[in-house]
Amino acid sequence: MLLNLSRVNKNFVWSYLILMWLLIPILILFKIDSYYISILFSINIAQSFVIGATYILHISGILTYAKKEIMVQYLAFGGYLVGIIFIYAFLQREHFIYYWDFSAYWNTSIQFNNLLSTDFIAASKQIYASILRDDYSVFPTVFLALPLKFLGTSYMSYVLAIYTCFLYPSCLILFLLCIKIADQIQFNTKLNVLIIFVLTFTFPIMIAPMLGGYLDSIGLIFIGLSLVILFNNDFKHLNLKAILLLAACLVLLTFTRRWYGFWIVSFFGSIGIAFLFKWILEKEFRFKQLLQVILNFFIIGASSALFLIIFFNEFIQRALTNNFKNAYSAYYFGDVLSNLQNLFYHYGAFIFIIALVGCVGLLFMSKTRYISIFLVTNLFITYFLFTRIQSLASQHYYLLTVNVLILFISGVILILNYLSKIKYAKSVGLVILAYLVLCNFLVTFTNTNARPVTYFSSLFSDFKQTPRVRTDIPVLKQLTADLKEISSEQHKVYVLSSSGILNDDILRQIEMPDNSNALPFMNLTHHVDLRDGFPVSFFESDYVVIALPTQYHLGESGQKVVGILAEEVMNGSLKNNFKPLKSYTLDNNVKAIVLKKTSSITKEKIELIRSQFRKIYPDNPDLF
Numbered sequence: 001m002l003l004n005l006s007r008v009n010k011n012f013v014w015s016y017l018i019l020m021w022l023l024i025p026i027l028i029l030f031k032i033d034s035y036y037i038s039i040l041f042s043i044n045i046a047q048s049f050v051i052g053a054t055y056i057l058h059i060s061g062i063l064t065y066a067k068k069e070i071m072v073q074y075l076a077f078g079g080y081l082v083g084i085i086f087i088y089a090f091l092q093r094e095h096f097i098y099y100w101d102f103s104a105y106w107n108t109s110i111q112f113n114n115l116l117s118t119d120f121i122a123a124s125k126q127i128y129a130s131i132l133r134d135d136y137s138v139f140p141t142v143f144l145a146l147p148l149k150f151l152g153t154s155y156m157s158y159v160l161a162i163y164t165c166f167l168y169p170s171c172l173i174l175f176l177l178c179i180k181i182a183d184q185i186q187f188n189t190k191l192n193v194l195i196i197f198v199l200t201f202t203f204p205i206m207i208a209p210m211l212g213g214y215l216d217s218i219g220l221i222f223i224g225l226s227l228v229i230l231f232n233n234d235f236k237h238l239n240l241k242a243i244l245l246l247a248a249c250l251v252l253l254t255f256t257r258r259w260y261g262f263w264i265v266s267f268f269g270s271i272g273i274a275f276l277f278k279w280i281l282e283k284e285f286r287f288k289q290l291l292q293v294i295l296n297f298f299i300i301g302a303s304s305a306l307f308l309i310i311f312f313n314e315f316i317q318r319a320l321t322n323n324f325k326n327a328y329s330a331y332y333f334g335d336v337l338s339n340l341q342n343l344f345y346h347y348g349a350f351i352f353i354i355a356l357v358g359c360v361g362l363l364f365m366s367k368t369r370y371i372s373i374f375l376v377t378n379l380f381i382t383y384f385l386f387t388r389i390q391s392l393a394s395q396h397y398y399l400l401t402v403n404v405l406i407l408f409i410s411g412v413i414l415i416l417n418y419l420s421k422i423k424y425a426k427s428v429g430l431v432i433l434a435y436l437v438l439c440n441f442l443v444t445f446t447n448t449n450a451r452p453v454t455y456f457s458s459l460f461s462d463f464k465q466t467p468r469v470r471t472d473i474p475v476l477k478q479l480t481a482d483l484k485e486i487s488s489e490q491h492k493v494y495v496l497s498s499s500g501i502l503n504d505d506i507l508r509q510i511e512m513p514d515n516s517n518a519l520p521f522m523n524l525t526h527h528v529d530l531r532d533g534f535p536v537s538f539f540e541s542d543y544v545v546i547a548l549p550t551q552y553h554l555g556e557s558g559q560k561v562v563g564i565l566a567e568e569v570m571n572g573s574l575k576n577n578f579k580p581l582k583s584y585t586l587d588n589n590v591k592a593i594v595l596k597k598t599s600s601i602t603k604e605k606i607e608l609i610r611s612q613f614r615k616i617y618p619d620n621p622d623l624f
Contacts, residue, residue: 017051020044034120038113041120042146049143053169056225056245060232062180071190072179075197080168083201087163090211090445091156093467097476098155098512099505101395102213106158107509107516109141109215113148131255132314139255140166140218153513155213162215167206170220174402175200177228178409184367187413195416195433199409202437204444205347205401208465211445214395219260222253223402226267231371238296247303254308254315261319262385263378263399268297270378277373282366331390331528331554339387346397348461350436351408358411372407379403394463472586473510479545479584479592480507480518487521487543494541496569498527498562499551501590507545526561528554533623534610535561539601544569544578548591564612569595573605 021044027037057063066072098106116123130138144161151157178196182188210217226249229242238246250267253260275293308316334342344352362372382399386392392399412433419425439453440460447466448454470476487493495504504525511518523541526532538544550566552559568574578595586592613624 096468173224266381274374350459354411355407358407361414491542497547
């Protein structure tokens with residue numbers, strides 16, 4: 001929209017946007033119904049995002065080619081429609097109960113949207129308080145308010161909203177950025193634009209977390225915009241406007257998900273290292289340049305920190321003082337080597353080998369040397385910082401995916417350009433590339449065993465996101481109905497199981513989206529030892545649902561709060577305190593048994609069980 005506007009017209013756009021935001025307090029003063037204020041608020045969020053992102057792309061010159069080439073605009077529009085069709089076809093095949101991270105933000109989005117429509121002031125306060133204190137901040141759901149008002153609150157609508165608001169804009173920004181990089185190395189042809197588009201919009205590791213219910217791709221927008229600002233100008237030549245916009249992107253990134261903070265820390269370190277290597281390789285060191293880089297560092301860091309300290313001081317204190325490594329220790333799997341292997345296999349040899357080609361190729365070109373060094377350094381530092389706390393889950397790979405994707409696309413373009421010098425080689429290369437990209441996509445999202453697809457499967461990602469299907473949903477619904485009938489405020493339920501087959505959140509969310517708490521008289525299960533601590537509420541519950549065999553999602557070593565209690569109930573000191581009422585057979589032949597407490601549990605027994613935890617975790621008396 002801002003592409004062809006004059007300076008006066010751009011001022012008009014900004015004035016319009018400010019006026020639209022000023023309308024909200026006016027409507028509040030006149031006590032207009034919150035529903036209408038919420039619609040205006042949602043529209044303003046959408047407008048602000050579109051205008052702000054377009055403005056950054058515009059001043060960075062990254063839209064120059066897109067403005068001239070109608071093909072880019074058709075591809076962008078067609079890509080959105082194809083994405084919608086794919087999501088619909090995929091989710092239509094699912095038959096699943098969404099729980100934990102799969103449903104956390106779906107549930108939060110619905111609740112926030114309801115609050116926004118009924119009490120705008122309370123919703124505004126919740127946004128602020130949530131940013132300060134919550135690991136799952138409601139901030140990302142603010143952007144989903146408008147599409148959910150029109151699409152409804154089904155899981156399908158929720159995922160389509162994530163795609164429309166987060167993943168598609170992220171892919172579009174990265175598509176345009178990669179075109180810009182191709183332009184810098186003078187490989188910007190219509191065929192290469194088409195190739196960049198296909199590779200960006202079909203990258204499985206970008207798409208898969210969204211289908212799983214994760215909205216973490218919101219961070220990719222701000223990472224992409226940050227890279228647009230950074231790569232368009234040499235960091236030492238950034239003007240004040242670009243520096244402040246970069247600071248704003250980094251601040252907003254911290255609000256999306258807390259773990260994006262690792263990327264931000266790495267961002268500053270990577271710039272410094274990139275410049276150091278650039279100066280060494282090019283032997284063009286200037287003391288004045290060093291001072292300018294330091295000054296830019298200071299302005300970005302100081303302006304971001306000052307804003308956060310003044311308005312979000314509690315957020316900063318929590319981020320700096322919480323022992324996240326201890327709390328999430330159960331989420332660290334294997335050793336350093338196995339985590340590196342998981343990283344390699346998650347993307348696959350096909351992606352990593354070509355990304356390595358892209359890294360080396362960009363490194364040998366003076367115009368892109370800085371980009372290559374920054375991307376690789378940022379990838380390694382971010383990975384190292386995050387894996388000191390926990391292992392990477394599917395959504396956490398977003399921290400690395402932008403870097404890997406840019407290097408991968410660069411590698412493909414460089415390889416095809418080299419092959420174009422050999423007769424027929426480029427055509428053959430394109431056929432092989434199309435085959436490998438298609439297979440890489442199918443291996444991730446389908447259960448196909450066709451040999452043409454699986455023949456080179458060792459080259460592709462080992463991560464699969466296929467439609468999830470449960471056959472035991474009627475049984476789970478019957479279990480929930482039975483528990484609802486026998487439980488009450490005075491007689492609560494505790495689910496002593498922690499896997500994807502059975503956990504407390506499955507029973508809680510089984511009636512979503514209509515009801516986010518199907519069992520109101522169920523205590524929260526303690527799943528992770530060093531995060532949740534000693535489960536006092538278990539001993540206060542009158543009904544226990546236990547799974548045989550004992551169910552874990554992280555492994556027995558970090559979930560003693562499940563394993564020890566299950567053993568005590570079935571074979572230990574608590575065996576005579578409970579009697580079985582009914583059993584249910586779930587998927588994978590797991591038995592869910594409902595037990596009723598027949599006698600109170602003495603303090604001596606409780607302390608005896610507590611002592612087992614204290615022996616295991618002597619350094620955590622506050623938890624046990």
